[in-house]
Amino acid sequence: MLTLKFIQDNKADVIKRLKTKRFDAASIIDTIISLDDNRKQTQAQAETLEAEMNTLSKEIGLLFKAGKTDEVSASKAKTVELKERIKDLNTQLEDINRQLTAQLVLIPNVPHSTVPEGKGADDNVLVREGGVMPTLTNDLPHWDLIKKYDLIDFELGTKITGAGFPVYKGKGARLQRALINFFLDEANNAGYNEVLPPLLVNEESGFGTGQLPDKEGQMYHATADNLYLIPTAEVPVTNLYRDVILKGSELPVRNCAYSACFRREAGSWGADVRGLNRLHQFDKVEIVQVAHPDQSYAILDTMVAHVQSLIEKLELPWRILRLCGGDMSFTSALTFDFEVYSAAQKRWLEVSSVSNFETYQANRLKLRFKDDGDKKTQLAHTLNGSALALPRIVAAILENNQTAEGIRIPKVLVPYTGFDIIN
RNA sequence: GGAGGGAUGGGUGAGUGGCUGAAACCAGUAGUUUGCUAAACUGCCGUACGGGUGACUGUACCGGGGGUUCGAAUCCCCCUCCCUCCGCCA
Numbered sequence: 001m002l003t004l005k006f007i008q009d010n011k012a013d014v015i016k017r018l019k020t021k022r023f024d025a026a027s028i029i030d031t032i033i034s035l036d037d038n039r040k041q042t043q044a045q046a047e048t049l050e051a052e053m054n055t056l057s058k059e060i061g062l063l064f065k066a067g068k069t070d071e072v073s074a075s076k077a078k079t080v081e082l083k084e085r086i087k088d089l090n091t092q093l094e095d096i097n098r099q100l101t102a103q104l105v106l107i108p109n110v111p112h113s114t115v116p117e118g119k120g121a122d123d124n125v126l127v128r129e130g131g132v133m134p135t136l137t138n139d140l141p142h143w144d145l146i147k148k149y150d151l152i153d154f155e156l157g158t159k160i161t162g163a164g165f166p167v168y169k170g171k172g173a174r175l176q177r178a179l180i181n182f183f184l185d186e187a188n189n190a191g192y193n194e195v196l197p198p199l200l201v202n203e204e205s206g207f208g209t210g211q212l213p214d215k216e217g218q219m220y221h222a223t224a225d226n227l228y229l230i231p232t233a234e235v236p237v238t239n240l241y242r243d244v245i246l247k248g249s250e251l252p253v254r255n256c257a258y259s260a261c262f263r264r265e266a267g268s269w270g271a272d273v274r275g276l277n278r279l280h281q282f283d284k285v286e287i288v289q290v291a292h293p294d295q296s297y298a299i300l301d302t303m304v305a306h307v308q309s310l311i312e313k314l315e316l317p318w319r320i321l322r323l324c325g326g327d328m329s330f331t332s333a334l335t336f337d338f339e340v341y342s343a344a345q346k347r348w349l350e351v352s353s354v355s356n357f358e359t360y361q362a363n364r365l366k367l368r369f370k371d372d373g374d375k376k377t378q379l380a381h382t383l384n385g386s387a388l389a390l391p392r393i394v395a396a397i398l399e400n401n402q403t404a405e406g407i408r409i410p411k412v413l414v415p416y417t418g419f420d421i422i423n
Numbered sequence: 424g425g426a427g428g429g430a431u432g433g434g435u436g437a438g439u440g441g442c443u444g445a446a447a448c449c450a451g452u453a454g455u456u457u458g459c460u461a462a463a464c465u466g467c468c469g470u471a472c473g474g475g476u477g478a479c480u481g482u483a484c485c486g487g488g489g490g491u492u493c494g495a496a497u498c499c500c501c502c503u504c505c506c507u508c509c510g511c512c513a
Contacts, residue, residue: 043473047482054482057494061441064493072493079493245470368470372452377470 001104003363003379004036017110020117020325025107032103039096046089053082105213109360111325112297112334118324125324127336130308131317134400139344142395143275145402146172149422152276164265164280171422175397175409176283178416179390180258183285183310187256187387190306192287195257197236200227205239208365210331217266229262233286234384241290241367246380248371252299253290256387258283276391277349283390289383290367293358296381297334300356303385304336307352310388313412316396317341319348333358340392344399349392354385398422 007014011029018025056079063072116125146152151172157165168176188194206212206228211219220229230236237257246253261284287306291299304320311318323335338352359379362368368377401408406423414420 040473043482047473050482053493058441060493064441076493083493 001101001360001363002107002110003359004032004100004104006359007032007107008036014110017113018108020111020115021108021328022119022326023108028103028106032100035096035100035103039093039100042089042093042096046086046093049082049086049089053079053086056082108330109333109357111328111332112356114322115328115334116322116324119326120324121327123324124321124327124337127320127322129317129319130312131315131341133317133341134343136343136400136402138402138404140399140402141275141344142342142398145398145407146275149407151175151398151422154275162280164278166276166279166281171417171419174417174419175394175413175422176390178413179388179393180283180285182413182416183387184256184258186310186313187285187287187306192254192256195237195240195255197230197233197240197257197259199230199236199260199262200225201230201235201239202227205235205242208239208242209235209361210364211235214330218264220262220264230259231263232261232284232386233257233259234288237286237288238290238361238382238384239365241380241382242365244367245377246290246367246369248292248369248374251290251292251369251380252295255288256285257288258285260284261389276395277345279391285387287385287387290362291381291383292369293378293381296356296358296383300334300336300354300383303354303383303387307338307354307385307387311338311340311351314393314397314410316393316400329353329355331355331357331360333360338386338388340396342392342396342399344402345395349396351392351396352386352388355383357382357384 002014007029011033015025015029056075060072060075060079063069063075116123118124140148149171150169153167153169154163156167157163160167184194200222203212203226206219211228211231219231221227222229236259237255240255241253260281262281263279265278265280287303289299289303308318308320318338318340321337321339323332323337328335332355335353335355337350338354339348339350341347342349358381361382362379365382367380367382369380370377397410398407401410406421409417409420409422411420
């Protein structure tokens with residue numbers, strides 16, 4: 001969430017910039033500011049009385065020591081009323097603070113100045129593109145290729161779990177493992193530190209990265225233990241730094257992680273979700289950084305460059321889009337989406353989303369840093385990106401590389417798969 | 424799952440009702456000394472929210488939440504986590 005101070009200092013600007021995200025913040029901000037005034041006033045009152053109480057208690061202690069027990073009862077009587085008023089004020093304070101956070105979490109992150117206006121996907125702006133469009137003589141969509149070469153079994157997944165939980169088999173399973181290892185090796189080589197996080201997280205973690213409370217319905221919830229299956233490794237990996245104060249010299253922190261990802265995708269099933277296009281469980285390698293505010297946008301560029309290099313090595317046609325305000329996520333300040341062209345489906349598939357959240361997550365996480373010699377802590381910036389999500393990459397590899405002899409494996413993957421063709 | 428023991432500042436660890444936001448040591452940091460390094464010595468060294476231009480100052484926080492008391496790190500209750508033993512188990 002945004003910090004109160006930021007909202008107060010930049011009220012007009014916040015309202016203006018949130019219009020890019022098609023969000024009207026004016027009345028919420030007014031509520032917040034008046035709640036905060038109220039908070040300060042109530043807190044000041046409570047603290048004055050608490051100070052009085054502390055002095056009185058010390059006096060009583062001294063009276064006891066001096067043996068003046070007769071004077072004690074008069075002082076004690078005074079504390080009774082004080083205590084009541086303090087309790088009352090603190091109850092009010094708690095209530096005000098609750099209302100304040102309730103309002104604060106309703107406001108999305110403020111978009112970066114370079115975010116284009118727009119309603120949805122059609123208004124995203126092409127940043128650059130590359131790769132060679134394949135010319136296919138056969139053009140089976142990946143769901144047919146999967147059947148033809150017995151790589152992935154959706155029916156079997158439906159039997160043991162449900163729709164959207166595929167079973168990878170034989171060369172299909174090995175291709176999956178190859179991609180995971182390839183992506184992790186590339187991230188390690190680029191200086192990211194590998195972690196293997198838990199796949200279930202608690203409520204605090206869900207709140208820290210912004211999945212809770214807003215997107216509760218998107219996550220699988222293990223209610224008996226109140227744990228959530230992660231929709232992305234971003235959640236556990238970013239939460240590694242929840243309630244942490246880093247030294248300025250430790251920044252940037254660079255982590256990468258492979259994880260299975262679980263998404264309920266409630267209400268988003270319809271056309272265009274055949275095969276691997278949308279799943280409830282899929283594999284992904286994620287890169288996550290914690291950065292100094294002065295460096296975060298330069299770092300965002302290096303993350304974009306890293307993802308681009310992966311797709312180029314896989315020899316897929318790609319393009320990068322700068323998301324418009326209407327298509328961006330609630331928590332992001334600037335997002336670049338990567339898409340690869342799926343030649344048989346004849347459509348672009350999103351395979352990565354790289355974002356700078358600035359202090360939005362850090363504020364929820366209480367993720368701060370302190371520069372050497374500085375007295376004050378400040379909120380760090382968090383960033384993350386898929387590098388990469390597997391299913392649609394697999395779909396594009398299968399479709400784009402199909403030949404009469406079989407499916408050609410990109411050169412860079414052959415050392416990982418141990419085979420260069422699926423036939 | 425059963426029985427017992429624990430949780431204090433970056434670390435080790437004192438502290439069983441007021442003089443403790445918290446000893447001491449280590450680490451860190453600034454300085455003095457010193458041919459350099461090391462050592463020694465001295466100062467500083469938690470977080471958040473208020474008030475003040477500022478020096479400074481108020482309040483809260485000793486795993487989390489409640490309670491007792493004029494007053495709680497210290498006493499009581501609940502929860503979480505860690506350790507030991509037993510049971511179960513990939």
